[in-house]
Amino acid sequence: MRRVAIGGVGLTKFNKDNVSIESLMLSSIKSLFDDTSNLTQKDVDVVITSTNDNSKYLSNIMSELAGISPKISHSVESLCNSGANSVISAFSYIASGLADVALVVGAEKFDNPGLVLEWDMSRGQYKHPVYWSSMFTRSHMRKYGTTMEDLATVSAKNHKNALENPHAYFDKEYSVEDVMQSKNITQDVRVLDCSFPCNGSAAVLLASEEYIKKFTDCPVWLTGLGQKTISAGFTKNEDLTSMKSTKYAASTAYMMSKKGPRDIDVAEIHDAFSICEIIEVEDLGFTEKGMGNKFVKTMYDTQDKKINPRGGLIGSGHPLGATGIAQVVEISKQLQNKAGKRQVSGAKVGLVQNMSAAATSSTVIIFES
């Protein structure tokens, strides 16, 4: 398997402006070209778009708009996990030898489809993701004594981290008390425990070992990749205090990279709701099972930015098809020591965890500078 690294990144400000999906994508592609030394359109032989937008032929349209005539070009969709899936698809084109340089661009508009899994009829009126997050929350509370304050700590921490992220949708600090006092959506979930759909676009350039030298002196290597789909509907979840697909994906990624949870210096993980981060830090092995609540509290109290330094989904906003790629952008910047005030000092090994639909599928990628 050929080695693959990230050679450049692009990002737009997350917001709710009225713009087209093409404009969003073109902005982050331009940002990527600005960020990447010596990159010309002729270098790019793969263009993959990641989105839940219903427009067709979008990767080819974006190629034309960006002045690129790639060999391989198509869209990838897997709900909220589309972004990380696209990155792994691009990785495989390069790792196999079919291509050398791939541009992956994700974008979503705040009102795009994909916010609710319409197919899952079994959930009746409880289709909105807040209901599965509510069930995870209540289960974790019962089994491990997690409190509303623990949940609010995740949101307060991630909103605080987002203050140093100029691309984030939110730019306001919330105290733990503020989050707990915010509107009840269900008995267990406050509105500030939820990530918000918004506009956003993110892009990354991947290249083979031979080609990466042209674009950067500090490549960020993808050394471990894991993915797992358990199901699509919510009913196959056996244990609502754990995310089985994330555990599988992490195990594969750790094995491939020969790294373990203790080696990870910085991670962007999928905090669609506060409870997700608490469960994920357990399932990714950053702390013991049932100790996620304490773990995030320590992070907050010590202002440790190891988990979700850009503010995660809760602080940055959640443009579905862009989210996984925006996570990769952040980890790349961290491992290149380019994350400004968000920088985790001396970060050499990073992790991204992206998932869909109540963790019925997950992707975990490990990066090394």
Place this chain on the structure above:
Amino acid sequence: MRRVAIGGVGLTKFNKDNVSIESLMLSSIKSLFDDTSNLTQKDVDVVITSTNDNSKYLSNIMSELAGISPKISHSVESLCNSGANSVISAFSYIASGLADVALVVGAEKFDNPGLVLEWDMSRGQYKHPVYWSSMFTRSHMRKYGTTMEDLATVSAKNHKNALENPHAYFDKEYSVEDVMQSKNITQDVRVLDCSFPCNGSAAVLLASEEYIKKFTDCPVWLTGLGQKTISAGFTKNEDLTSMKSTKYAASTAYMMSKKGPRDIDVAEIHDAFSICEIIEVEDLGFTEKGMGNKFVKTMYDTQDKKINPRGGLIGSGHPLGATGIAQVVEISKQLQNKAGKRQVSGAKVGLVQNMSAAATSSTVIIFES
């Protein structure tokens, strides 16, 4: 690069029944499992869906419905070229070593989106694909003296071939005269010169050299793969008598497989309209430039099934996201000597050419038994 082969195929009858996209896909997946010795759900570690349908998370839904819990799972879309793109994506997952066994399933409903490229505003009222085919037709007539009779010969030939294809949408013989007398859609295109959107689903199983032995004694190897996107909109076509993206893609595929046009025993090529087949047999190198019209006439007169033995898109119908995969299914059957009355005697090397949107992008794959 690890070697990859096809180990099993599945297909549905093409029709216009009122069924869901999930039912269509599940039918061809079942057909694939029936066709593939020793295949169990646990073997499959990639599920890719190919469609223009707007439903989200479809690959994960199909995985659950089929009882599969894959590692990698997402949808791929690139308009009419979605199918071949999906096959190449699955190839790259296996060739890179990220996976060993991949199930690719494509489907479309006759009334799905993707029939018209809505984005291409530059074409005003002339958005329907029949207008670009009409421009290609008129250009080829002017430059190479192609006649209405030559065009009608393509349709008559492919409808005749489809008579031996039990999955084809059409099951009626049309003479050259019948086609020429059919309704004028534009000055240069008759209704029987057009392929028809219909329901259909097709599936293929790809596996690595190590795993393929479990599923078949006569694997069909993918030995050459080429793809090219020139643009998305029609206005970048410099020469309306040639398909530049197909020429690029063919050149890459031939080079990779170390085969040339003369080595190809059987081919499924993208006859969205009659003129496409005439231009493609030239651009794929099966005949000299400008001689496509004579070439197809000889095929028809001698009942040679080398080109589009299943009836191509014109005879079989064109369920967009399934088409590229249905082409691969046919070539696999041909190279396994399992094509029944459609069998091209002694076929050892096959080719698939699938494309989108006025040949703005093309895929060419070469297969060997």
